[in-house]
Amino acid sequence: MVEKKTAAGAGLVVFITLALLVLLFWLQPFDLINEVLDRAFGATPKWTDVSNLFTDPQTQELTHGERPEESLDRLAAYWSGRTGDRVVFIGNSQMHAMSLAPGEPPPAAPERTYTDLIPRKPENGPDYLIYRLSAGGMSYTEALWYAAYLMSRRELKPDVIVLQINYQAFWQAGIRDGMLGMLQVPAFRQRVEEMAHNNQPFSDTFQEALNHYAGLQAASAAGRDAATGEAAHHPGFGQAVEKATRRLLSKVPGFDQRHSIKDSFLETLYRGRLYFLRLAPSTPRSITGVRLIRSQAALEETARLCRDNGVRLILFHAPLNPEVKLYRTAEDRQAHYAFVRDLAARYNVPVWDLENSIPAKDWGRLLNGPDPLHMGRLAHHLMAKKMTDILAGRADSAN
Amino acid sequence: MQFNSYSYLLLLCLAVMLHWWLPVRLRRGYVLALSILFYASWNVAYLALPLGLALGAYFAAGRMLLVAVDERRGWLRAGIAFVLFTLFFFKYQHFFLDNLNALLVSLGRSPAGTGLALTLPLGISFYSFEAISYLIDVRQGRVKALNFTDLYLFLMFWPHLMAGPIVRFRELAPQLKFNRQFDLAMLLRGMDRLIWGLVQKNLLANSLGSFVDEGFLPGTAHAVTMVDSWFLALAFGLQIYFDFAAYSNMAIGSAQLVGITLPENFRFPYHAKNPSDFWARWHMTLSRWIRDYLFFPINAKFLGAPGPLYLSMLGIMGLVGLWHGAGWGFIVWGLMHGAYLVLYRMWEAVGESHPRLAQSKLVGAAIQAATLAAVTLAWIPFRASTGGQAITMLRMALFGFSPRVSFSINFYLITLLIAAFTVIEPYIGSAFEMLEKGIATRPRLLAANLFLWRPMLYACGLLLFLAFDEQDTKFIYFQF
Numbered sequence: 001m002v003e004k005k006t007a008a009g010a011g012l013v014v015f016i017t018l019a020l021l022v023l024l025f026w027l028q029p030f031d032l033i034n035e036v037l038d039r040a041f042g043a044t045p046k047w048t049d050v051s052n053l054f055t056d057p058q059t060q061e062l063t064h065g066e067r068p069e070e071s072l073d074r075l076a077a078y079w080s081g082r083t084g085d086r087v088v089f090i091g092n093s094q095m096h097a098m099s100l101a102p103g104e105p106p107p108a109a110p111e112r113t114y115t116d117l118i119p120r121k122p123e124n125g126p127d128y129l130i131y132r133l134s135a136g137g138m139s140y141t142e143a144l145w146y147a148a149y150l151m152s153r154r155e156l157k158p159d160v161i162v163l164q165i166n167y168q169a170f171w172q173a174g175i176r177d178g179m180l181g182m183l184q185v186p187a188f189r190q191r192v193e194e195m196a197h198n199n200q201p202f203s204d205t206f207q208e209a210l211n212h213y214a215g216l217q218a219a220s221a222a223g224r225d226a227a228t229g230e231a232a233h234h235p236g237f238g239q240a241v242e243k244a245t246r247r248l249l250s251k252v253p254g255f256d257q258r259h260s261i262k263d264s265f266l267e268t269l270y271r272g273r274l275y276f277l278r279l280a281p282s283t284p285r286s287i288t289g290v291r292l293i294r295s296q297a298a299l300e301e302t303a304r305l306c307r308d309n310g311v312r313l314i315l316f317h318a319p320l321n322p323e324v325k326l327y328r329t330a331e332d333r334q335a336h337y338a339f340v341r342d343l344a345a346r347y348n349v350p351v352w353d354l355e356n357s358i359p360a361k362d363w364g365r366l367l368n369g370p371d372p373l374h375m376g377r378l379a380h381h382l383m384a385k386k387m388t389d390i391l392a393g394r395a396d397s398a399n
Numbered sequence: 400m401q402f403n404s405y406s407y408l409l410l411l412c413l414a415v416m417l418h419w420w421l422p423v424r425l426r427r428g429y430v431l432a433l434s435i436l437f438y439a440s441w442n443v444a445y446l447a448l449p450l451g452l453a454l455g456a457y458f459a460a461g462r463m464l465l466v467a468v469d470e471r472r473g474w475l476r477a478g479i480a481f482v483l484f485t486l487f488f489f490k491y492q493h494f495f496l497d498n499l500n501a502l503l504v505s506l507g508r509s510p511a512g513t514g515l516a517l518t519l520p521l522g523i524s525f526y527s528f529e530a531i532s533y534l535i536d537v538r539q540g541r542v543k544a545l546n547f548t549d550l551y552l553f554l555m556f557w558p559h560l561m562a563g564p565i566v567r568f569r570e571l572a573p574q575l576k577f578n579r580q581f582d583l584a585m586l587l588r589g590m591d592r593l594i595w596g597l598v599q600k601n602l603l604a605n606s607l608g609s610f611v612d613e614g615f616l617p618g619t620a621h622a623v624t625m626v627d628s629w630f631l632a633l634a635f636g637l638q639i640y641f642d643f644a645a646y647s648n649m650a651i652g653s654a655q656l657v658g659i660t661l662p663e664n665f666r667f668p669y670h671a672k673n674p675s676d677f678w679a680r681w682h683m684t685l686s687r688w689i690r691d692y693l694f695f696p697i698n699a700k701f702l703g704a705p706g707p708l709y710l711s712m713l714g715i716m717g718l719v720g721l722w723h724g725a726g727w728g729f730i731v732w733g734l735m736h737g738a739y740l741v742l743y744r745m746w747e748a749v750g751e752s753h754p755r756l757a758q759s760k761l762v763g764a765a766i767q768a769a770t771l772a773a774v775t776l777a778w779i780p781f782r783a784s785t786g787g788q789a790i791t792m793l794r795m796a797l798f799g800f801s802p803r804v805s806f807s808i809n810f811y812l813i814t815l816l817i818a819a820f821t822v823i824e825p826y827i828g829s830a831f832e833m834l835e836k837g838i839a840t841r842p843r844l845l846a847a848n849l850f851l852w853r854p855m856l857y858a859c860g861l862l863l864f865l866a867f868d869e870q871d872t873k874f875i876y877f878q879f
Binding site: 007016173241242246249277288 | 619
């Protein structure tokens with residue numbers, strides 16, 4: 001038998017540990033560190049942070065890629081019985097997020113475009129049904145994923161896809177977990193499987209997504225949390241015990257905050273990158289290698305898919321903050337433009353050039369410098385006006 | 400049930416409390432029951448395999464103990480053959496048939512068959528080697544008495560069951576009486592190891608996992624640049640180190656909580672001074688097994704004959720690779736390490752005739768740097784999905800001169816950050832040891848250590864573990 005005093009000592013250590021853990025949860029130490037760093041390095045005020053805008057669910061996918069199938073089902077119901085040109089904007093957070101001064105109202109560019117287009121509709125002309133399908137940090141494999149999904153569901157098939165071209169988006173990769181639920185649509189899943197076997201540079205990414213989805217499904221069937229799906233192949237009772245434990249723990253107050261601590265910790269690392277290494281999102285870069293090849297192939301496949309399905313594709317070079325020198329060399333910019341131009345020529349796709357359409361003052365600010373992606377409210381209006389003019393056939397910005 | 404799952408940690412707390420509350424005579428049965436439950440939590444059907452191996456080893460050992468030490472060779476061979484056949488059947492059957500079929504097809508013959516669809520039982524590579532070590536120890540007279548419960552508990556003891564450390568019967572069996580007095584210091588050391596393992600796994604290993612997975616997708620291997628290849632190899636080397644070291648720490652920590660000391664498995668392997676030193680620091684219990692049961696007996700036969708010795712080193716390391724997995728990538732990894740060991744052995748021979756050169760600090764530093772580079776490079780075939788991808792990435796790493804990079808800047812920064820941590824890790828360890836010693840000599844600080852300093856470290860570790868718990872929790876070494 002254990003000596004009582006020593007056992008009590010062990011119990012006390014465990015008790016104090018748990019008490020300190022609760023204290024750390026309450027203190028949110030990484031938030032405190034982040035605040036100290038921001039003050040020390042003179043970060044821009046909080047209100048200049050970009051805001052995600054959840055407005056009209058009939059014209060916008062509200063989850064930003066985290067569960068788009070719900071929004072898309074709602075869209076299918078909304079579009080059914082309505083006639084008109086179905087225009088879907090696909091892009092990254094520039095489409096839905098903006099920097100707002102205190103009290104400033106939305107809307108973002110695509111929604112504003114819709115509002116502006118309505119009065120310009122020719123008499124007896126077709127109506128416009130505009131929808132924004134965007135996700136923060138969207139990759140071109142995800143853009144292809146979206147496009148393939150739209151074309152796999154008759155009720156969602158658009159007439160026009162307007163696809164945003166950002167240089168930095170060519171460095172994004174993968175399919176986020178939130179989009180995997182779209183594979184529940186059999187026609188889409190089949191299309192993805194075909195593309196996964198096509199031996200294209202993005203095929204591995206699609207195969208990974210299929211594998212990951214299968215793992216999650218198996219885990220779900222076995223009663224396991226989706227996040228730990230890998231162990232689903234083991235049919236013992238461990239998974240059920242783990243699930244029950246997690247369910248129990250989720251009732252402990254504050255337990256669900258643990259992932260926000262991770263976010264804060266990652267933000268601390270990000271601040272280290274910004275403040276100490278001076279590596280910001282606006283740092284000029286050359287995009288090369290694997291991700292570029294994969295992104296370019298996915299973009300080309302999107303163009304092919306649109307052509308084969310009779311969907312008109314329009315590309316547009318997204319606005320770029322004049323204060324940001326995003327391309328590391330002039331050759332990087334030339335190569336980027338040449339790729340888009342060549343692709344557009346091969347698939348007979350119009351390209352709008354909005355790169356220099358927004359003046360510097362209308363852009364957002366990041367912690368320690370200009371935001372290369374997110375704009376202010378006025379900029380969204382300007383962008384919407386340009387798009388409206390082009391869509392209504394009144395401008396000749398297309399290259 | 401993973402070591403880094405909530406259910407394991409909570410049940411471990413309860414299990415440890417009950418263990419120390421129970422009278423000593425009940426503890427063996429209790430720990431055996433816990434171990435069986437732990438293995439069954441993965442798959443109840445798996446239970447038959449270690450039981451079958453234990454019965455086979457027990458039978459062979461029983462036969463050996465009936466005769467004199469010199470006459471035990473036949474039953475030793477039979478016992479080892481039984482264990483190896485089981486391992487081959489479950490782990491290597493498909494690899495063998497796939498290669499045989501490829502050979503037959505290339506010769507214009509029809510394939511031999513596809514084999515049985517079997518799931519690889521977790522931990523089989525580990526407990527098979529432990530069963531073999533038991534048989535050899537019996538053969539050599541180191542184990543004198545036969546007791547099935549001892550043997551079964553030795554194989555099944557849950558902390559080392561799934562992925563080691565690979566333990567010897569003679570070092571674990573005496574402890575499995577569980578008659579040790581409750582020792583708060585040992586309990587705290589167990590908690591130290593357990594919590595540090597949780598942080599290593601969730602924060603360090605998993606943070607690199609998604610980057611490595613993307614980088615090693617085979618379809619775009621041709622576009623991976625020189626910088627990418629080196630960083631991917633380094634990132635995977637760090638991932639597998641922290642993943643496996645985390646598992647080993649949690650295994651050692653779990654065992655310490657019930658008063659059992661398991662051997663160490665890692666000692667800062669990326670600080671190795673040469674390839675031989677690397678294997679004295681990396682997966683130390685496997686190295687020890689290979690050294691004692693393969694290398695020494697073979698080496699003894701080739702004394703004074705470097706050619707056959709070098710060939711045997713290559714062959715042994717190829718087998719070490721094969722032990723890790725049924726794939727050519729693992730074999731190539733093992734052969735690369737074999738080649739490094741042979742080259743180093745050759746260098747040592749040169750050093751014997753040029754002692755000044757051998758003792759030069761500059762040369763030592765160059766060998767250390769070359770060892771690190773060579774070890775890093777060898778991770779490419781180990782992790783690559785196909786032979787073609789491995790060749791392409793190795794070619795790019797060695798000859799694809801280009802400063803360009805393919806992946807997010809975060810990948811390179813996180814890899815460098817974790818590599819930097821790996822560099823200072825031994826010094827942090829030393830600092831903690833010095834602190835412990837300092838505290839031990841100052842009784843007034845003992846309470847502060849026990850009730851403030853340690854709980855604070857534990858709370859910080861648990862905070863990081865909890866914050867990063869959503870990621871994939873599988874351990875890489877489970878598949879071996």
